[in-house]
Amino acid sequence: MPAPRAISRAAVLQNLLTDHYSSPIAVDRWERLEPWAVARVGLRGAAAPRSVVVKWVEADPTETRAAAWRLRTEHAALQFLGDVVGGGLAPRVIAADITAGLLVLEDLAPRVALDQLLRRDGATTHSERLAAFSHALGELGAATAGQAAAYYARRAALGPVDPAADRAGRLARFREGAIEHAMALGAPLAGRAATELTALLDELHEPGPFLALSNGDAEANNILLHASGPTDARLIDFEFADYAHALTDAVCLHVPGPAWITVGDPTATGLADHYRRTLVRGIPEAEDDRRYGFGLAAACMSWALVRLQRFPLLDTRSAGDDSRLQLIETLEAAARTAQSHSTLPHLTAWIRRIASVLRCRWPDSDQDFLDPMSFPPYRARR
Known part of the structure; x- marks a missing residue:
């Protein structure tokens, strides 16, 4: 059973991706990649990939991953790289809600x-x-x-x-x-x-x-x-x-x-x-x-x-x-x-x-x- 925070993030993610793809998207699986604030997320929806990687900012300021600037930095760097070299060097940014502290990335599995x-x-x-x-x-x-x-x-x-x-x-x-x-x-x-x-x-x-x-x-x-x-x-x-x-x-x-x-x-x-x-x-x-x-x-x-x-x-x-x-x-x-x-x-x-x-x-x-x-x-x- 996902933790309450994960459920909340899943709801935000569904709304974010539904808006991004202009098509209903549902979260099918949420697999936390411990110990990081990262999850591999299975999706259902004709327009979306089968899975994505989601990174977030911890709400608890005592958490090591609570610094919001880290998410902003990754977002900017990956989008910049996408502009410079395309998708051949790092994961693509699929969507982001910086206010909610969510960054959605291409899933590079099975690498x-x-x-x-x-x-x-x-x-x-x-x-x-x-x-x-x-x-x-x-x-x-x-x-x-x-x-x-x-x-x-x-x-x-x-x-x-x-x-x-x-x-x-x-x-x-x-x-x-x-x-x-x-x-x-x-x-x-x-x-x-x-x-x-x-x-x-x-x-x-x-x-x-x-x-x-x-x-x-x-x-x-x-x-x-x-x-x-x-x-x-x-x-x-x-x-x-x-x-x-x-x-x-x-x-x-x-x-x-x-x-x-x-x-x-x-x-x-x-x-x-x-x-x-x-x-x-x-x-x-x-x-x-x-x-x-x-x-x-x-x-x-x-x-x-x-x-x-x-x-x-x-x-x-x-x-x-x-x-x-x-x-x-x-x-x-x-x-x-x-x-x-x-x-x-x-x-x-x-x-x-x-x-x-x-x-x-x-x-x-x-x-x-x-x-x-x-x-x-x-x-x-x-």
Whole structure:
């Protein structure tokens, strides 16, 4: 039996879709996709598809999904993408009632999230789907570069938005805490490393031709593909969409995200080149090795610092906790990326010093991440 709120939403949805299709539409099934404020909804009606995906804003302000701006952002971003690239990169918006807090999207089933496939079968089995992932990220940047004004005009029509805050990034505040943690660990930021960090932040805040649309969470859980057969991919979850440095979307190919201990070597697998060749189609400056390498290293280093803010929490956990391994590999993977592009040498040395200190502090985590038998690509964090 649906909860009362679901029944109320179903009634609003029926009215919304009946108006949209100018034909009677009935809700036949409401399947909540926990823990998110998302449902797959079966429909009855000659004009409507058999099912849609519905997202909503929680009425309870204590709920994490209660921020109405998130729904407005997704609505604007998906409609903008539809204008720019059609329906081949993300779900179509079917209808919306922003006042009621409902967004109705194309149902992309039977596609499933890439992270589920990687956890189940391993990265080697899904190399083609990882390639499709890297291609989709590159295509998003290429297709939307240089069109920030058009996106923000659409977004502003739905409510207030701050483009400068978008470029800074919603996680930027965590970097300051990370620097303080490094100092407490005996690895203070100083000298040329501090100068390089300033240059890094300048690059991310003023990306120039690399300014492009991101869904704000470019990870393997936010792309849907068929488990077998065609590898056409769809990016999802644009609640945190923003215009930012395009290479922030490439970080997930080089440095572990929250779900993984390792992501492997994207250069050896070809994922890095696949992404870059796709991005160049819309951002020719990505062909410049120096500029591309600096932007990518800056984005990876920034992410490593964001993750370092978790140090106090991880320091309280039991020996052998996977999150400790993950943090060390995040720092070292960011350092490897910068070194491979011959940039930010002093910041790289500082990041490696922090990783070394953590290895000593957490002897249970002092393991060799270069051993592919122990830590294969996309080894999930427990």
